[in-house]
Amino acid sequence: MKRMNIVITGHVDHGKSTLTGRLLADTGSLPEGKLEAVKAMCAGNSRPFEYAFLLDALADEQKQGITIDSARVFFKSLMREYIIIDAPGHIEFLKNMLSGASRASAAVLIIDAKEGIAENSKRHGLLLSLLGIRQVAVVVNKMDLVNYSRDVFEGICRDYGLFLAELGVQPQHFIPVAAREGVNLISNSVSTPWYTGKSVLEALDGFDDEQSLEDKPFSMSLQDVYKFTENNDERRIFAGTPSSGRISAGDRVDFLPSGKTSVISTVEGFNTEQRFSAGAGEAAGFTLETQVYVKPGEVMVKEGDESIKVSDRFRANIFWLGSRPFETGKEYKLKIGCAKVSGTIEKIEKLIDAQSLEKETDRKGIRRHEAATLLLKTSAPIAFDTFDANEPLGRFVIIDDYNIAGGGIILDALEKSSVKRIGVYSNQEIELNRFIRKHYPHWECRSIEE
């Protein structure tokens, strides 16, 4: 059975945990006795039963009636196995919401019919678009509190749909729901006779499975190189998870940005039949015909393939979670694929504001919970791709004070800034050097391009 990760997001108290809890209960996904146990606990503490209590497992969450951290919840439909990520809506826990959402391939955005579109409804929509989540269903919850009014529902659909359209997000569904009452969760309800679209469960089942990047050119960020000596193991294994394409024994490969080349000798495995190729998404390992020295983080591609970019400058959309602002002029550590490199903001092009979507300029730093488009410069050239073309190689995180303080997606590569080599080596010399390194690797000729 296929599996899909779905994130449930929206403003605090708009009913995310209730929707998830009720979905679990109505699909028979709860362990026996769980519902009764939580009901008994509520009765014992003289408080009304909430479906949310099925998920808010941390002691502080139950005390304060708020989701603090994302929970992974497992449930099955006839179609698929799901991990539902119930993300917190409170602004203070935005990093937890993002941690949950970044694992998802589709999202349910919840809006309270009575309260309407809140600040976080917009912020979450914006962040989903920055995370690259393209499959979205908008659920208008608590319809019972507005007497199942079609006008209220359609008003929210119109306003929120316009907002999402500006972000380039096209929701597949708008669904009127009363989560606590179970209205339109599993099947359509008589409470909303005017609604003929899908129920929440049908909408989930209708989402497309994640696309494999196997049809694209081969790329793999090198995770590590192993040489285990135990039991006289002579193999030197180049390990990583290909992000796109497929590679086979005998294929010639280049490493970027170093430009070193070799040939795939064997495809390694454990407890499996002998294999001759490996493709996108598999945790793989290879031995090479020549013993090149390359560092983790270099990207392996098929010889001569130019789809992966090499530069020290790129344009990106980022969101910031750090308690200190993301500042121009300060050096940060970036992680792209398995590469780590230091980088600075070259220019903040525009601030992306969730409320107005106005593009504020003239900023020197990005504050917590803000998003922006900016130019980044790294201390050395790195290999990457744009997010649109190759998601795993087109996204990165920014480290500040030991923590992941921000994340971003690469929009496009810019010209290399380091032109200092021009005038030192001619193009002919550079080409000759490349030729020698490619065809006579055993000469161990050093690259003159760095």
Add this chain to the structure above:
Amino acid sequence: MDHLQKLEAHSVYILREAYREFKSLSMLWSIGKDSTVLLWLTRKAFFGHVPFPLIHIDTAYKVPEMITYRNELCLKYHINLIVGQNTEALANNETFLGGLDRLACCKRLKTEALVNTLSGAWERQRLDFETGALVPDKSREVFTGVIAGVRADEEGSRSKERVFSARDEKSEWDTASQPPELWNQYKTEFAPGTHVRIHPLLDWTELNIWEYIEREKIPVIPLYFNHGDGRRYRSLGCWPCTKPVESDARTVSEIIDELKSGKFRNIAERSGREQDKEGGGTLEALRKDGYM
């Protein structure tokens, strides 16, 4: 790729990140099915090798077959095994059978033993490949990265765990301020004094574990199967607190049937564990102090 291949690839990626980023890495091994799958995934990740030691916290109340199985397996595959124990609490009879409540016993025999074994503060033992016996471990290496086979579907506080979960100097887990994890980028940078729990199995369910055991033909301890008396263990722990369940399943595929459509389809896995039943939030409280 099917869902098991995806789960496998993701877990292998996490194990390789841990190995690359931590100089002093170890893996907790409880001998149960999850940590045995974890051991198998480690051999997948490192092409047959297990490049870090396994740590077993022996409460002295494990089902005896578990200890025999543990030593045999490590000798067979030549895996470094370190064993830690709260010998003082055992000597003073400060256990559940000696009058402590279950949670206090867990804290003494598991949490304290684990924290002090990882830090090298207490004596440790290691398995000697020549004699097959446990001998004092001369090394007092501090393990700053610890891989554990925790699954999100086991229990509420585990459903909220990070893949790389930081603990402070006192091994405490601050649930309200966990660091973000974006996509497959994890927190691998640390202030001195922090140590980290690494959880490659968070996305696996109990059913996934058995499906994978079947596909890979992973040897598991026979206590999980019914040997004719209509009972088997579904979850393994200390014998005073973990009871076998009534079940006729004699093989891995019969266990899978039982979980998919049979009698355990809707019964929580840890329902045989007494320490989970002592009021809401207790396992979370234990885990905040450093329990697995």
